[in-house]
Every structure is written in structure tokens, then in C-alpha cells.
Amino acid sequence: MTELRTLKVALLGCGNVGAQVARILLDDADMLASRAGARLELVGIAVRNLDAPREVELPRGLFTTDAEALVKDADLVIELMGGIEPARTLILTAMRNGACVVTGNKALVAKDGPTLHEEADKAGVQLSYEAAVAGAIPILRPIRDSLSGDRITRVLGIVNGTTNFILDQMDSTGAQFADALAEAQRLGYAEADPTADIEGHDAASKAAILASLSFHTRFSLDDVYCEGISSVTAADIAAAKDAGFVIKLLAIAEKLGTAGRETGLGTGLGSGTETDADGTTGVSVRVHPTLLPREHPLAAVRGAFNAVFIEAENAGELMFYGQGAGGKPTASAVMGDLISAARSIVLGGPGRAETTTGQVSALPITAAVTSYYIGLDVADQPGVLARIAQLFAEHGVSIEIMRQTIHRDADSNIESAELRIVTHRASEAALAATVEAVKGLDVINSVTSVLRVEGV
Incomplete structure (x- = not known):
């Protein structure tokens, strides 16, 4: 039997995910070797504090504070430190020294993915980041590989478990936002400072990555329109x-x-820039609270789970569902990337690169096509519904559903009506202009809610 070669693995960071990755590398060494075609030797773990408590008991001799020296002598580098620096510099150093890199750093990939990919291409190494989106769910490789012969037209994702837990609590128990957030923090789903989650920044980083792979164009965080759930x-x-x-x-x-x-067009597959019939096209990338019909598959995603729903020309509708965070689930995604990178080294040839043949532009939010849910508090008098309907028509926005509920103020004995309107799909620009015009009507007491709708 041919003796397997040994590949040196350097691990940067030993938090919840890093500790589980180290455990798997040590405990499952024989299994991993049979699948990778090489023995994966964990040669060091770079940390800031050698004495910090770890979730997993690991040999102390593996730990070091000299991350730069560690990555220079590795065949495979796993970056789980998070943040932009020093992670960016260490990844670039590793690739320039011939190491394949696996990272779970969504913020870095979303912010500086083009630079990282260019360096990986120059060095002929593999850059992988399955763990950067939706934890354990295998979503990036299916988009990149399994659907590479298809045209993806749309991706909808619940990619932040914290916000999904909060909204699910509010829906199932009637809790206020602050109470649901406090419960998420108590259970460990939300950080002490939950800003990145509740304001949508975490999901926006993942949206940029999903869009880049789905449409074969490098989108950055700056291309993503972002609204959180705090309102x-x-x-x-x-x-x-x-x-x-x-x-x-x-x-x-x-x-x-x-x-x-x-347009009905999807990803560009080796044909250069795709265009619509009139020569223009683009991709809308956005994160925001959205109403979904309760029969939509994503509506059933409960708690802190994640799911990604894909629409493709030939494959049709696909959904990927699972745990979006946690040490073990995310470590699973890391290890999948690691085995893939190890096999690319064993078999020889360049690393598996992204494809950027689409080269479509990022569209502003005003170009997005969606439906609106609009809540209005209006005067209860004849002709109000007709005036509102006429105004919508003047702006080219069609009403799909309109419901009215009458309220009587106990103190003033004055009646008012609550209107709930769901529109047909239209451009964001037309819908926003309609809402502004509605606010100017003298029969409108207040616009109580404006939310986007998908799946209708």
C-alpha cells in the first residue's frame, strides 16, 4: 500500500468553531486521511492568549502567538480569527507562500473578496469559505459547482439565526422586539452588542457572497442595500x-x-457579459425585513435555523436548510472545504477558482422589483378608499389586497379605519413614490407600516 503524504495544517483562532475543527483533525485523523488522500497534520494553532479557556482540551504544545511564522510553513491554512486585520494579511501571506486557505470570515470575504481571489489565482492555490454563509448548510459549493451548468435567477436566504429567532419569537408568542432580543441573548443566540445581527450587517455580508457566486460577478458589501429588524x-x-x-x-x-x-436571465456561463434585449441588465442585492406567505417554504424556518431558497432556469426551485451557526455545525463546513483543498493539492493542478464571467452591475434599491405591504390609519369617511386607489393607479402601482378594519377611540368616540394594502410587484422607485404621495393625502392620519413582500 502506498504511504500517504503528509500535509501541514495551520489553524488561526481557537474559539468555538476553531476548537471543534482542531478536535476533528486530531480525533478523526485516519478517516480524514482516507478521504483527502493525505494525512492532515495539525502543526499549530495561533491564538492571542495562550492561557484562555477552550471548549475542547487540546495539546498545549500546539498553541502559539506567532501566527505569521505558522502560516509560512503550512500547506493548508484555516482562518477562523474573524475581523479584517490581521486575518487579511495572514491569508495573503499564506497564499503567497503556496498554502491553500479555508476561511469562515464572511466580513473579510464580502469586503475584500476580489483581492483575495486575485492572490489565490496568482499563487495557483484554493480559497474556500463555505463556513462564511449559513453555517453547516452546504450552499456555496452547490451554487459554484452543482448549479454551474444552470442559470440562477434569484436567491432568497434566511442567513442570520439571531434575527430569525427574534422574529419567530415575536410571531409565535406575541413578544415585543426588546423582549425577544433579551431572550435571544439569554440563550446565547445574540451577542451582548447585537448590532451586527439586528441591523442586518451580518446578513448583508452573506448576501454579497451569495450574489457573487450566483451571478459570477464580484459584489462587495458596498453593493448591498441593508435594513435591519429593530423597527x-x-x-x-x-x-x-x-x-x-x-x-x-x-x-x-x-x-x-x-x-x-x-429578465429571466441567470448566471453567465463563459459567454462574457450578459445583457438584456436592450443591452442593459443588473443584479439587485438587498437585505431587509420581508413578508412571506405562510405557505412559502422559508416561512416554516423556525428558531435560529437558516435556509436558502434558490430559483434556477432548469433546476427550478431548491431549498437548503439547517443549522446556521454553532461550533460543531460550522466546523463541518470548514472540514468539507479542507478536504476539498487537500485533494486539490494531492491531485495537482491549480486550485478551484471562482468564475467571474457574468460581470453584471449592482443595481440600486430603487430598481428592485417587489411588492409592498402598507398599513394606513385613515379617516373613516366616504370616498377615502376611492381616493387611495386612484392615487395608486396614478403611480402605476396595482393593489392586490385591501382590507379595512374600523376602530373607535374610547375617549373621543371618533371612528378611524385601519387599511392594510398589499400591492402587486412593481419597481421600488414606483412603490416608494406611491407611499410618499399617500402620506400627503388629508384623509391619512398616519402610515403605520411599510414592509416589502416576496412570494406572492
């Missing part, structure tokens, strides 16, 4: 529930044509 109220949740919807924070990437017109 979603219990009243919004209740109204959505009453209308047959659930609110989710969605990361959306979809191919559109001029002025938001859907």
Missing part, C-alpha cells in the same frame, strides 16, 4: 399574521433588467 413591532407581526404572512429578515439577490424589469 419591526409586535403590531407589524400581528398584522402580518392576520393577513396570512410571516416576517423574515431576507437576503435577496436577483437578476433584473432595465428599470427593475425581470
